[in-house]
Structure formats: structure tokens, C-alpha cells
Amino acid sequence: SYELTQPLSVSVALGQTARITCGGNNIGSKNVHWYQQKPGQAPVLVIYRDSNRPSGIPERFSGSNSGNTATLTISRAQAGDEADYYCQVWDSTLVFGGGTKLTVL
Amino acid sequence: EVQLVESGGGLVQPGGSLRLSCAASGFTFSSYEMNWVRQAPGKGLEWVSYISSSGSTIYYADSVKGRFTISRDNAKNSLYLQMNSLRAEDTAVYYCARVGVEMAMNYWGQGTLVTVSS
Numbered sequence: 001s002y003e004l005t006q007p008l009s010v011s012v013a014l015g016q017t018a019r020i021t022c023g024g025n026n027i028g029s030k031n032v033h034w035y036q037q038k039p040g041q042a043p044v045l046v047i048y049r050d051s052n053r054p055s056g057i058p059e060r061f062s063g064s065n066s067g068n069t070a071t072l073t074i075s076r077a078q079a080g081d082e083a084d085y086y087c088q089v090w091d092s093t094l095v096f097g098g099g100t101k102l103t104v105l
Numbered sequence: 106e107v108q109l110v111e112s113g114g115g116l117v118q119p120g121g122s123l124r125l126s127c128a129a130s131g132f133t134f135s136s137y138e139m140n141w142v143r144q145a146p147g148k149g150l151e152w153v154s155y156i157s158s159s160g161s162t163i164y165y166a167d168s169v170k171g172r173f174t175i176s177r178d179n180a181k182n183s184l185y186l187q188m189n190s191l192r193a194e195d196t197a198v199y200y201c202a203r204v205g206v207e208m209a210m211n212y213w214g215q216g217t218l219v220t221v222s223s
Binding site: 001031033035037042043044045048049052054084086088089090093094095096097098099 | 202
């Protein structure tokens with residue numbers, strides 16, 4: 001079965017750029033989606049199909065996908081961006097990465 | 106406004122059954138594929154099951170295959186998850202989610218907690 005690998009945690013200084021990676025075999029050939037989940041809340045879609053932002057998601061959120069790594073980039077990180085982030089693909093079944101906890105210092 | 110409201114969670118003994126419901130509003134339910142996703146306490150997201158808009162195509166995660174059954178009633182704008190032979194490891198918050206582009210889930214309910222314990 002297909003596996004997605006994310007770092008357990010990423011830290012970023014306030015106002016700086018955070019990058020969260022999602023590794024998978026030839027993930028560049030798949031559509032990758034990213035979710036943000038804050039404590040006690042349901043996940044929110046922040047990036048779909050590699051690099052597209054749903055309405056209402058700030059332009060500070062962007063995504064890329066190539067080779068064996070997809071990346072979620074959060075520019076000008078804010079305290080409100082602290083959350084768990086999950087990548088997701090469809091590969092005969094729906095697969096989530098293990099999640100990355102983003103800390104804004 | 107799109108709304109998804111889950112219900113039916115609760116405490117159940119190992120080996121027992123539970124039926125979750127997800128009431129949809131604010132969109133044409135019959136036009137959208139749906140998923141159930143769960144999250145064990147302190148753990149990550151785990152996909153459970155998928156159903157197409159008509160209900161004709163269904164997929165399950167290996168961890169629930171043969172025990173859980175997904176269904177929908179488009180006339181009632183409702184999605185269901187029948188859970189049988191429940192195990193302790195099925196303890197989780199269960200979310201229903203609407204599928205958008207390329208299996209991205211653009212709307213989620215608030216979740217319902219299922220606890221399997223004696």
C-alpha cells in the first residue's frame with residue numbers, strides 16, 4: 001500500500017517561512033492535498049491538487065509537488081498557523097500522511 | 106452554507122454495533138461523493154470509507170473491511186456508517202467529509218466520538 005511520510009514537527013519563527021514536506025514514491029505523479037487541523041477542530045482543506053488554494057485560504061499558503069516530495073509552504077507565519085498539517089493522496093485508496101505539528105516561535 | 110452534522114456516536118462494548126449518521130445541507134447532496142474519516146485520540150487522520158454520489162461505488166480501508174458498511178439516502182440528504190464487531194482500536198472521532206476535486210475533501214462535519222470499551 002502507498003505510504004506518505006511527513007516530519008513529526010516543524011518549527012518556524014514568527015513572520016518567517018515554514019516548509020512541510022510529504023514524501024512518497026513518485027508522488028509527483030499524484031494529486032496532493034493538504035489539511036490544517038487545530039486542536040478540537042475538524043480538518044480544513046488548505047491546498048488541493050498540489051498548489052491550488054480553496055476560497056478563503058490566505059495567499060501565504062502555497063504548495064508544490066515534484067519527484068518524490070510534495071511541499072506545503074507557509075509564508076510570513078503567524079501564531080494562528082500553529083496546527084497539525086496532513087498531506088493526502090488517492091492511490092486506489094485514500095492515504096493520509098502521519099501529520100506534522102507546526103510550532104510558531 | 107454547506108453543513109455536515111454527524112450523530113450516533115457513543116460508548117459501546119467490544120463486539121457491539123453502532124450506526125453513525127451524517128446529515129447534509131446547503132448543497133445538492135446527491136451530486137457529491139462522500140467519505141468517512143476517523144481520528145483516534147491523539148493520533149492522525151485515517152480514511153475509513155468512500156461512497157460515490159449514486160452509491161454504486163464503495164471502498165473501504167482494510168482495517169474496517171467486512172465489519173463496516175457505508176450507505177447513503179439521497180432523498181434524505183444523509184450518509185451512514187454501520188459499524189459491527191467493534192474493537193477497542195475503532196475508538197475515534199468519526200468525521201464525514203464531502204469530496205471535491207480529485208478526492209480532496211473540502212467540507213467536514215464536526216465529528217462524533219465513538220468509544221469502544223467494556
